[in-house]
Amino acid sequence: MTRKQKRLASIATILVVIGGAAALVLTALSDSVAYFHSPSDIVAKAPAQSQRIRLGGLVESGSVVRDGSQHVSFKVTDTLESVEVAYTGLLPDLFREGQGVVTEGTLGPDRIFVADTVLAKHDETYMPKEVVDDLKERGLWEDGKGMVSQDTPEAVVTQTSGAGS
Template identity: 50%
Template sequence: MRGLKKQRRIQIIVLAVVALALSTALIGYAMRDGINFFRSPSEVVAEPPGPTEVFRIGGLVEEGSVLRGQGTAVSFRVTDGGASVPVRFDGILPDLFEEGQGMVGQGRYVDGTFEAIEILARHDETYMPKEVVDALKEQGVYQEPEESSAGY
């Protein structure tokens, strides 16, 4: 009788481990498209990702690099002070998008150009995404924002 209880307990533990592994695999499979890694322009230039990999790139929009094409097409360069990457985007840019300001884009790196499917810009005069700040600090070009005197 004791051997039967012990065997049953082992079967339940093995079944629970298999169920846990299967559920973890299913969750990972379901989230595969929702996980996007952040890279700075220097990282992209040093180790270019494959053309099918979707990732986020961030930095400062390089001064004098914004070129508007026909319709909603726009191209520009994003830099972290160490390297710059050409970006192509076909869509409506955020209102706060401008040269010399922080941005984050999501898309693919194809033939030496980042083809963005989404562009995000800073949302006020002091905000910049943490990943962009870290990348700019690493390159030694980050400047702390000045305190606003508006007093809001």
């Protein structure tokens, strides 16, 4: 083997090793990826029951039901559709109806979202970026004003501080 062929073989070996390592990392990460869905997305096309997803929207008013000390069920809405969520654990202190929330878990066979994580931001006017983007697409959100009613675009229902930035 000439010197040039040895160098080419070394480079090829290094590229194969790097490619294999990248494939292993991507395979490992794909199992832990949770894609974001709005309630309308889930109602339109339900993900597989074993697929881990994030569900974001507003906690629907009047939907929070506490069964005992740590089991809570509530509905997450995007103003068009609602998805019932079941969660066992301690909720964030600022979790309340009408507030933006992101839950993470899987969709059960009864179409109830079984969450193992519930996230709420410290700012009481917080709205997750994905939810804001989804509401903007439907014309229900205006920058600087927040969420607006479908009936009267001037009526501000919720306001955010920098959620779109």
